[in-house]
Amino acid sequence: MTTEHGDTAEAYSLLLDDQLCFALYAASRAVTARYRPLLDELGLTYPQYLVMLVLWDRDSVSVRDIGTALQLESSTLSPLIKRLETAGLVLRQRRADDERSVTVSLTDEGRSLRNRARCVPTAIGDAMGLTPQQHEAAKDILRLLTTNVSRVG
Amino acid sequence: MTTEHGDTAEAYSLLLDDQLCFALYAASRAVTARYRPLLDELGLTYPQYLVMLVLWDRDSVSVRDIGTALQLESSTLSPLIKRLETAGLVLRQRRADDERSVTVSLTDEGRSLRNRARCVPTAIGDAMGLTPQQHEAAKDILRLLTTNVSRVG
DNA sequence: GGCTAATAAGTTGCGCGCGACTTAATCGAG
DNA sequence: CTCGATTAAGTCGCGCGCAACTTATTAGCC
Numbered sequence: 468m469t470t471e472h473g474d475t476a477e478a479y480s481l482l483l484d485d486q487l488c489f490a491l492y493a494a495s496r497a498v499t500a501r502y503r504p505l506l507d508e509l510g511l512t513y514p515q516y517l518v519m520l521v522l523w524d525r526d527s528v529s530v531r532d533i534g535t536a537l538q539l540e541s542s543t544l545s546p547l548i549k550r551l552e553t554a555g556l557v558l559r560q561r562r563a564d565d566e567r568s569v570t571v572s573l574t575d576e577g578r579s580l581r582n583r584a585r586c587v588p589t590a591i592g593d594a595m596g597l598t599p600q601q602h603e604a605a606k607d608i609l610r611l612l613t614t615n616v617s618r619v620g
Numbered sequence: 621m622t623t624e625h626g627d628t629a630e631a632y633s634l635l636l637d638d639q640l641c642f643a644l645y646a647a648s649r650a651v652t653a654r655y656r657p658l659l660d661e662l663g664l665t666y667p668q669y670l671v672m673l674v675l676w677d678r679d680s681v682s683v684r685d686i687g688t689a690l691q692l693e694s695s696t697l698s699p700l701i702k703r704l705e706t707a708g709l710v711l712r713q714r715r716a717d718d719e720r721s722v723t724v725s726l727t728d729e730g731r732s733l734r735n736r737a738r739c740v741p742t743a744i745g746d747a748m749g750l751t752p753q754q755h756e757a758a759k760d761i762l763r764l765l766t767t768n769v770s771r772v773g
Numbered sequence: 774g775g776c777t778a779a780t781a782a783g784t785t786g787c788g789c790g791c792g793a794c795t796t797a798a799t800c801g802a803g
Numbered sequence: 804c805t806c807g808a809t810t811a812a813g814t815c816g817c818g819c820g821c822a823a824c825t826t827a828t829t830a831g832c833c
Contacts, residue, residue, distance in 0.1 A: 479741035479742050479744075480741065481673055481676055481677070481737065481738065481741060482673070483670065483673045483674055483677065483689060483690075486673075486741065487745075487748065487750075487755055487758055487762070488651050488655070488744060489670065489673075489690075490758070490759050490762040490763055490766070491644070491647055491648050491651055491758075491762055492648055492651075492652070492666075492670070493690075493691055493762075493766050494644055494648075494762040494763075494765050494766045494769075495644050495647075495648035496691065497691070497765075497766045497769045497770050498641050498644055498645075498765070499645070500770075501769045501770075502641070513645075517636065517642065517645070520634055520635070520636045520639075520642075521636055523634055524634070524635055524636065536636060537636075537642075537646075538646055538649070538650070581634065585634065588633065588634060588639065589632050591632075591641060592632045594768065594769050594771070595640065595765055595768055595769055596764075596768035596769075596771075597761070597764070597765065597768070601761055601764075602640055604757070604761065605640055605643070605644075605758075605761050605762075605765065606640050606643050608750070608754055608757065608758050608761075609640070609644055609646075609647040609758075610643055610647075611749075611750070611754075612647050612651070612748055612758065613646050613647045613650045615747065615748055615749035615750070616647075616650045616653075616654045616747050616748055616749075617650050617653075617654075618747070618749075
């Protein structure tokens with residue numbers, strides 16, 4: 468614990484460089500920036516890419532389940548998915564047995580984009596330059612952090 | 621290495637849950653969400669809070685240096701700082717010896733907000749629920765990640 | 774069956790975050 | 804000194820991300 472600038476002793480300082488939250492914020496933006504040129508070639512933004520990851524795994528998912536997987540609100544997803552539909556990657560249709568729900572499914576074009584996306588995780592993984600141990604450790608601690616911070620109270 | 625869904629062997633899969641980048645994205649948004657009610661009381665957004673952290677440390681900084689500290693473009697900072705000025709927390713003035721540069725400095729109101737913000741890092745730190753070792757490990761690995769991912773090539 | 778509560782998706786408003794661009798001032802090679 | 808290059812700040816457009824709200828549908832209690 469290095470206290471600086473004459474701060475009285477507190478658990479955490481108000482210095483930017485001391486803060487984990489800033490390291491997190493900066494890392495997240497830096498990684499997204501690294502994705503950008505790769506995803507530009509696929510015609511996707513990073514959040515759109517995340518939605519496509521869900522669809523490439525399950526082929527047909529409700530908006531609600533996409534929201535659960537990505538922890539995003541319908542107010543974010545609805546316009547985003549409409550843009551994917553406009554791009555011809557995705558189809559939206561009301562479910563017959565529950566007219567409230569909308570099922571999002573891949574078009575052939577959306578499915579075939581998967582092949583062009585295969586190299587993306589490897590390219591990003593390489594750019595991250597972490598050892599397999601560091602990579603797993605980072606995932607573990609970020610998931611723990613997300614769980615803890617999302618608790619009520 | 622667990623390969624799933626009949627994927628051919630690749631260094632990284634296209635599964636959402638395997639990806640460090642998503643853990644990072646989710647953690648960053650979860651932490652920001654945790655800040656929101658605390659910062660609402662101060663009348664700040666999270667990026668505005670980051671700018672205030674820089675100012676609380678240095679009192680008077682150029683837009684350029686704020687950008688360097690936070691890794692943000694002037695196109696993001698200029699409107700943000702104008703909002704801080706409108707809120708009465710900050711003053712903007714052209715530097716006499718270099719009319720290109722704008723110096724941002726704290727008003728008395730901006731300075732006094734620091735006291736009300738003192739409890740914020742501790743509250744967030746507690747909510748994160750990491751051991752001091754995990755906290756430091758997370759900072760270290762996120763900084764390494766940011767450095768690596770920001771490299772050219 | 775009827776009616777209230779809950780749920781799913783979507784709209785609106787606002788603040789980022791960034792690429793592309795503009796404006797204005799300073800730098801620096803010749 | 805001059806003039807093209809660089810630098811600092813700012814504008815504009817667009818896609819998130821989320822709070823607050825609306826609309827439509829279903830669930831469930833009586």
